[in-house]
Amino acid sequence: MEFDLIISALLGIFLFHGLCSSEKAPNYSFMREATTAPAISHYDYIIIGGGTAGCPLAATLSEKYSVLLLERGGSPYGNPNITNLSAFGSALSDLSPNSPSQRFISEDGVINARARVLGGGSCLNAGFYSRAAVEYVRAVGWEGGLVNASYAWVEEKVAFQPPMRGWQSAVRDGLVEVGVEPYNGFTYDHVNGTKIGGTTFDADGRRHTAADLLEYANPKGITLLLHATVHKILFKTKGVSRPLARGVIFRDALGKIHKAYLTRGEMNEVILTSGALGSPQMLMLSGVGPSKQLKAHNITVVLDQPNVGQRMMDNPMNAIFVPSPIPVEVSLIEVVGITSFGSYIEAASGENFAEHYALNDYGMFSPKIGQLSTVPPKRRTPEALKKAINAMSALDDAVFRGGFLLEKIMGPLSTGHLELRTRNPNDNPSVTFNYFQQPEDLRRCVNGLKIIENIIESKSFSKFRYDSLSLPALLNLTASAPVNLLPKHDNVSVSLEQFCKDTVMTIWHYHGGCHVGDVVDQDYKVIGVDKLRVIDGSTFNYSPGTNPQATVMMLGRYMGVRIMNERLAKEKSPN
Template sequence: MGVWWWSIFLAAILFFHDFCASEIAPNYSFMQNATSAPSVSYYDYIIVGGGTAGCPLAATLSQNSSVLLLERGGSPYGNPNITSLSSFGAALSDLSPTSPSQRFISEDGVINARARVLGGGSCLNAGFYTRAPPDYVRDVGWNGPLVNESYEWVEEVVTFEPPMRQWQSAVRDGLLEAGVLPNNGFTYDHLYGTKIGGTIFDQKGQRHTAADLLEYANPTGLTVLLHASVHKILFRHKGKIRPLAHGVIFRDAKGAKHRAYLKNGPKNEIIISSGALGSPQLLMLSGVGPAEHLKAHNITVVLDQPLVGQGMSDNPMNAIFVPSPLPVEVSLIQVVGITHFGSYIEAASGENFAGGSSPPRDYGMFSPKIGQLSTVPPKQRTQEAIDKAVEYMNQLDDTAFRGGFILEKVMGPVSTGHLELRNRNPNENPSVTFNYFKELQDLSRCVQGIQTIEKIIDSKAFSKFRYNFMSLPTLLNMTASGPINLLPKHSNASTSLEQYCKDTVMTIWHYHGGCQVGKVVDQDYKVLGVDALRVIDGSTFNYSPGTNPQATVMMLGRYMGVKILSERLAK
């Protein structure tokens, strides 16, 4: 083959990849609205949840099996509020019943969101992509080479190196001055020190999600049904010993009921990939959970499993707004400082911190419009408080929004809570408590994180992006100079960093738990006490992997798909 011909061939491959990665929606022949589904159907695998884990899992299993993927939301394609970086947060602020984001408020009072769209949280997040640390992989017992292969499989489709501009570069260099060493440059790996991570936004600012991984699927082996809300997993008793999952009941957008069953076969399974809220919720609605709680909701108990819904955690996030005398670029998360004391330092700047250069400023990463309100403590974040914050924000001059946020989030955390049903409607949110900062170790990490942010702000590298007269206490306590995310007023003259952490805590949307390994599922993610049922998603995590979990959740879908197919073929 001549060099010229080879060059043309490579150019064609790159063009095809760029075309597939463009904003043009893929023509997935296997994707349809659930209203077109038959009333009864049969498959080798039924996956409940087309999210960050469900999409790569379905794409993998379809290579050698018939797979049904049921997603309660719609398609992300063609929706600029999902696909465009410049519209980040618009979906999170959409409170309509058809929004790709479903808002929930934990019992702690922190406003949060869960995905309701094909691709899951990868359609809503800030895009940062980074792998789990090697000790995480070792501790959970995963196969290292297969983990790396699975990450690479994901990265071929959805990841990019972000453009580093002045403000993010200043944060990076400030982290290094603050002692968060060494400088690890651009890498997907989780390494102590400061690094530039990957992003799922391409150079044109277009988002690529877990749904894009369905381009790997065998179209003859996969059926994806949108707007398919699963109400219940069906069980029968196998030899009157263990319950056997054999089907699901779901409803389409018109309310019509459908049943999907597993084909006869010893290796066929139902797999729940509905996320940290949806997976324990569906187990309970199907009769697997704490017996007394299920009985209180008139749910027939299939298996008394008191640990379903336990171990719920959300990584607490606190941020400081830093006004800048100079204009700054629009950026989401690009740099991270991975500290030894258990806090991660990240930053966002420009319009994306508050939501636009002119009113209405609705959609930024730290906008009260999307629930990121910390001008009042968690329990006081009512809709009235949100409306007042948005109204105030819209009255400010554009210069008030010039700057960015530097945030810290607690690794882990040690504090945990629980999830319970409110009712038997799978489309409504369960009740969830995260118990932010219940354990003093988490509070200590937050304080150390804030102190590290102070060092960044005071660094020489960051000097041109700060006002010299604004010390950390000034930034913490200002209540009129900055637009949003300002410290609540207290009767005492000064507020401790511990109190600041408690009062201004927000979410970074990394909640997990509820179906943890060793408690609800085994090492192969099979639900303990029943047959033909697994849970594969972030609900199985004991703590969130790495600085941001999406890479590992996508990896896990691919990883377990490969393992399950290997087991199937071996038989």
């Protein structure tokens, strides 16, 4: 076990050295601390959650209406752990109460994170930008023309073409060589085969996030409050045919209570954009959810809605480290292989970073952020993480030269559920994802690993591998280099199925809990309640494309335009 923990430290190889841009952050005159808010206020729209969907939605609605955007975290601007590619992973490893990332551990034992910052997950992720498939758009019933226009609106501010240097180019060429075809070049579109996707890191290594989309906002139409934690949605239940959202209660950083109400108007609304954990949690805390669970926490039942918190999903990720005989560039996700069998192949790389190692040993696969694949999920304890982190300092610098090839399965088909632990909105709910519960998910993982094996052994990738290290050698202990990612079993050779289960990690693409058709309708209105919508990844029946952030940002813009168009049409209607 001790040696396993030492080897697990290899998952911290990514120390990214992007340049700090001198570009000034946006000066949002409408952004202020919640402590400055009045005790009572009124708005046409109240949006709970200034994340990946909330920012574009608020910016859009502010064009014509008064909008209150409530964010429980702080600003991403001026925080180098968010802005600079060189510090990727630093925010995810920060366990302080003021961290932009709030760690949670699913009941499956996989360590995960939820955003607690303006801009949401777009402030913490690896930056890959890729649209949903055309088939996905059709299946969910979105209007194609408006979808494309909404993506373009987002891309104007946050998406860029990545540099594609040696390692990423070798992975790209290897994917094509082993049959993940056709090669589609650089495109934001989701198309089968191999492609170069977009990135939210610009040429200077500066991250752009959903918060940047607030540059589109009408400063006279929006109020943005930071460190504003919503405790419940307020409903009118008397004298109405069904519950009607009328406002929210929130606390500022000092604990002071504030109330915000909707102004009078038939179409004014409260809109939840708090993400796959936050939105079902807030519905339950407000009395909309499974009545048995609500009563167990002494929450008054506004609407018995048993589907809230159900069908939670997280796409499992499995990765293989490949040590390189030559230096490799620093890169995050830039290329993807979209296979025909439902697995996405991606890659990231590091370099020999001796001069920076002591100061910045963070990364996408670091035990500091909980990505400890050498220990099966439920054994990834704080003690195990600490040992892995300490063991990193004992390794020779040469072992940190290389990169990871990873696969993520589409969907997934396996689902779980979310339950309240407490009535405190700052506390994480309990969530179970049931990774690989469905055999098809496991089959996709195995097939994805086989593609990775073929890439490693391809001619295109040959200069980045040691000829003596085959995939079995990479999966098992070798004498030449400590590169094993596999938890030890009594037998020497462990099946790929077992490898998938034992090394499963998150790629932070969890979704569900407020599904369309179960909790919200096709217009994202909460079923059985008036003046309340949910617009975020909690409504997704499966994760869009290879990476969801582009589609979540698009959805915020898309629904903002839809809502405004609906109001305009009704105002013009003679009835």
